[in-house]
Amino acid sequence: GSWLGMIGGGQLGRMFCHSAQSLGYKVAVLDPDTHSPAGAVADLHICAAYDDAQALVQLGELCQAVSTEFENVPAQSLLTLAQHTRVTPSGDAVGIVQDRIREKAFISQAGVPVAPYAAIESLDDLQAADSALFPGILKTARFGYDGKGQARVADREQALAAFKEFGSQACVLEALQPLKSEISVVLARGLDDQVKTFPCARNEHRDGILAVSTISAQFQDDALSEQARQAAAAIARTLDYVGVLCVEFFILEDGRLLANEVAPRPHNSGHYTMNACVTSQFEQQARVMAALPLGDTRALCPSMMLNILGDIWFDEQGQMREPDWAALLAVPGVSLHLYGKAEARVGRKMGHVNIVGESDQQVRERTARAAAALHIAFDYD
Ligand code: ATP
Ligand code: MG
Ligand code: MG
Incomplete structure (x- = not known):
């Protein structure tokens, strides 16, 4: 079969492997960690540094296309790989969004306001x-x-x-901006300039880490949601970006929309697509790489995503305990995605739960139950 390559062995790479394999591809993962989440499910794990010259040649010669799952991949590695195979996104585009100064200049050039x-x-x-x-x-x-x-x-x-x-x-x-809320848009742009955006997610953070994303039916009809999807597409085109990317936005108290930053890869706030959309963000990434038609990005129902951090493996006394998965899975509409990380640590992303339902209200109720089953604080309005 044909091979697709991924630089980075984290959870985003793991979920990519599952999607690509289900489309019939074999996946090679480059990551120096012998026990990485993606390395464990890849068809081939090349255990080397992200800038290892020999490993990059091996990856580039084996794979029909290569992508990355983490932001700080050396842009030079992508440029080197491009001498051997198709690389999406390009080292040039990744180099721009890795630098907030250049990133903001490009976002402004796309006609999208920033703070x-x-x-x-x-x-x-x-x-x-x-x-x-x-x-x-x-x-x-x-x-x-x-x-x-x-x-x-x-x-x-x-x-x-x-x-x-x-x-x-x-x-x-x-x-510092007066924020009313934060939203994000995941999109894919193909080699042929076709752009498909996924529905907007509303994001709530806790201690600087994404906690909950909400994809409400109501918000999708909102003019702001449409504006954000168009702004994200304009940014992708200005960057001449090929692949999956995410744009984070602020909605200000006065209703204005500002772009915050771009992630050159699938994003935590797009995990809901795995259960709520026709095509997941990871399948979309594989489709772009393989030059296949982009998948349908429609959401079939409202949904929420709850991040599972290592915190819930520890009780109030700091004793280790296994979360009560059975209690979680008893809640209707719930899908559990664990990343296979060996050791739980506070603040470490261990997995996520997607919750679907028929109405915004039903999804919210189910998410509150799911959070309670896992001892995750849930107090968002
Ligand atoms: P990520 O993990 O999303 O990559 P990051 O470390 O790159 O985060 P930012 O997304 O730039 O950082 O900022 C983190 C959070 O800080 C934002 O989600 C927002 O809540 C808050 N924040 C950032 N910039 C501003 C601003 N100019 N005004 C108000 N709040 C802000
Ligand atoms: Mg951010
Ligand atoms: Mg960031």
Whole structure:
């Protein structure tokens, strides 16, 4: 059979393997970890660093196409691979979204508004930054995730201290926005410029980590949801992006929509597609790679996604316990997806639950029951 390749062995790579294999492909995963979630289900696990020259040649010569499942893949590895096989997304596109300064410039170029910001590459840049950017958030331009590499700064003095704390690496300073909610759009763009967007998810975070996504029937008819899908498509085209990507947006108190950031891969907020849509985001990724027609992105019903963090393996006394899966699976409309990680740790993503139902209200009730069964706090309105 034909081979597809994946750089990165995390849960996104694992779910990709399942989808690609079900389309009849064999999958080769490149990851240095001998016990990675994707490596365990891949047809071939190439156990080497993401920039290992020999491993990249092996992957590129074996596979008809290669993609990536994590944001910080060396863009150079993708460029090297492109000498051997089709690479989606390209190293150029990934290189842009890996750098918040270049990313924001491209989003603006696509005609999509972002929060007011300044590129900060030196203490002088911070001294010169518009005072309207305070209170703000200083974010390192590279390698941040789950709110890491960010500091909320009330004034210039705090920003100077945070900049030094980050080792004076390149940052962006963003004005703190009054958020009403956060939403995201996952889409795929094919080699032929066809773009298909999945329905918008509303996202709630806890301690900087995505906790719950809601895909309500009601919100899908909203003009903002349509605006976000079009903005995401415009961003993908401006980046000349091929593959699956996610755009995170802010909805402000006054109703305006701002783009926050782009992830060059399937996204945690798109996991609901596995049970609620005709095509999942992972199947879509495989279809783009294999130059197959893009799948139908319609949602068949409203749904919610509940992240399962390692926290629930520990009781109030800090003793290990196995979550009560039977209690969870007794709730109607529930699908459990565990990532096969050996060790549960606080804050570590271990799996997720998708919940479907006939109405927004039914989905919410079922999700509350699912959360209770797993001792996950659930207090979103
Ligand atoms: P991810 O894990 O999604 O990659 P990240 O570390 O890259 O996160 P961001 O998405 O930029 O970080 O920010 C994390 C969260 O911080 C956002 O989801 C939002 O809740 C809040 N936030 C970020 N920027 C702003 C802003 N300018 N104004 C208000 N809140 C913000
Ligand atoms: Mg991010
Ligand atoms: Mg984010």
